[in-house]
Amino acid sequence: MEQMIGKQSIQFERAVHILSAASIVGKKEGDGPLGKYFDRVGEEDGLFGCQSWEEAESFLQKEAVSMAIQKAGIEKWQLRMIYAGDLLAQTIASSFGIMGFHTPVYGLYGACSTMGEGLSLASMAVAGGYAEYVAAVTSSHFASAEKEFRFPLGYGNQRPLSATWTVTGSGACILGRKGGKARITGITTGKIVDFGLKDSMNMGACMAPAACDSIYQNLMDFNRLPKDYDRIITGDLGQVGQEILFDLLREKGFDIEKQHMDCGIEIFDAATQDTHAGGSGCGCSAVTLASYILPKIEKGEWKRVLFIPTGALLSKVSYNEGNSVPGIAQAVVIEHC
């Protein structure tokens, strides 16, 4: 029963299988480098036939979970729990998105690290014998996030080059005890790391220390080197955060440049899509995992991946009151099987 390893990791005695994953994104994401891999791409207006941005984001979660259920070949009543989160105040995208499934729910908030948090908690539920099938889902929406954290789109405000572009999309995974060609073998729970940075337009820099902390701890706890992973994939550090992460890990004696990939850098072509430092948001790592990372693991192209969604823990209130922007990063070890 003892599954703890090192200071803050868990190695599952029975690995948890990822039966399926699904993604739905907006048009801009569909036009990006990963466009062809997504299950569904929306229209230009970003509303997906809904009346508001928030409703549209809820629709994304509903669609992602529905598609993932279908791909897993199970019925929705077989889902024992859904672990869901998003960036909006009181996580309303999740509540309204998934309530139609009539499934028991745990609502999460880990900023853009939420897919890592959801996969971690969902894995514990399956590995612990508490559930046969569970879902983890997160979403973000460019327009609802700008309204929530910065300015309504109509203001036409300008963004510095260090800023990221919130991904419109939702990704969902169905986890279970067997099946599928990828499995979660361990996790490293993230600590909140605060370097005192206060720039909400440079969230990559705010989150890099947390990513460093979780990656370093994962390597120590599992007694691994960076080369023991085919890829070490952060959520949405972007170009600026990536450089800082490399520097911080080098100070601790690890060079991950060869293995590192960042979902935020992969999802847009910054040169032509005007997305500055890269993509971000709860949906960014979730849709990249579902559409691009998992298939490579399932095919055996990558045997073992460390997936580390990264979150910046701020609100417009904390920002306006002059607080720093602490970060958190939740690491999940995914292996081919």
Next chain:
Amino acid sequence: MEQMIGKQSIQFERAVHILSAASIVGKKEGDGPLGKYFDRVGEEDGLFGCQSWEEAESFLQKEAVSMAIQKAGIEKWQLRMIYAGDLLAQTIASSFGIMGFHTPVYGLYGACSTMGEGLSLASMAVAGGYAEYVAAVTSSHFASAEKEFRFPLGYGNQRPLSATWTVTGSGACILGRKGGKARITGITTGKIVDFGLKDSMNMGACMAPAACDSIYQNLMDFNRLPKDYDRIITGDLGQVGQEILFDLLREKGFDIEKQHMDCGIEIFDAATQDTHAGGSGCGCSAVTLASYILPKIEKGEWKRVLFIPTGALLSKVSYNEGNSVPGIAQAVVIEHC
């Protein structure tokens, strides 16, 4: 390893022990019927020496966890994880409150049901062999909640009699494998239940159907009758929600009037404290559990209690966009040992 029971419950093979609990509240709560039971009561201004309401709420979480750690007789580095949540956008009270512990963290959002959610997930972690000691903590603050959901206090707006009063306070529990005189033997994960109600000033009515759903499912899954519990304790339904809960459960064939208690009704004296339908907020059920409920279980006065914090899933955006206020209720079975 199989610990699922019925449709949506878990019966832990190894019950999870509640080693300690601590509570800190504002002056109004200290003046209420439970005043003498709280570990610490603040001053009239509700700021606890801080500069803002949000900072004060973070302070409450920090204090509650610190006191609970001390009572448990462990060191803070022994805490493997903290499960924390609050009502504020992006759960900033939790992030800033607990980051100083440098402990791995899972952030939660379940509105006022969050203490039930936190205890559930924390129990799964301990029972699953993923952690030796974990903490669950939630908070709310009257002034930060009014600003977040309704109007800044300075507006002096009037509240209808169906409205509840957000409790200023934080409660924390330390869970572990052994020790203490109370243990968590099972949980029932809540579904989101939407009766289409839209009145954010009558949240008891919005949450009662969810409470009914989780209580009913708990009784079915564990094959119990209301009399098998010494108390069935909801979070913050208040006077209005309580009546609805009784009616709804009667329709399903159960009468819980003898066993029922509601933290929101207990915490204030509505007649003299002008709190209308009762107390509410993430902190309400948490401080009532820590100060009043657990000691009665520990003494053996109550042998088995069903604790069901209830949450209303709304934000000011969802409310202003005309959405309903769905509810959720997370049930935890706590027994004397």
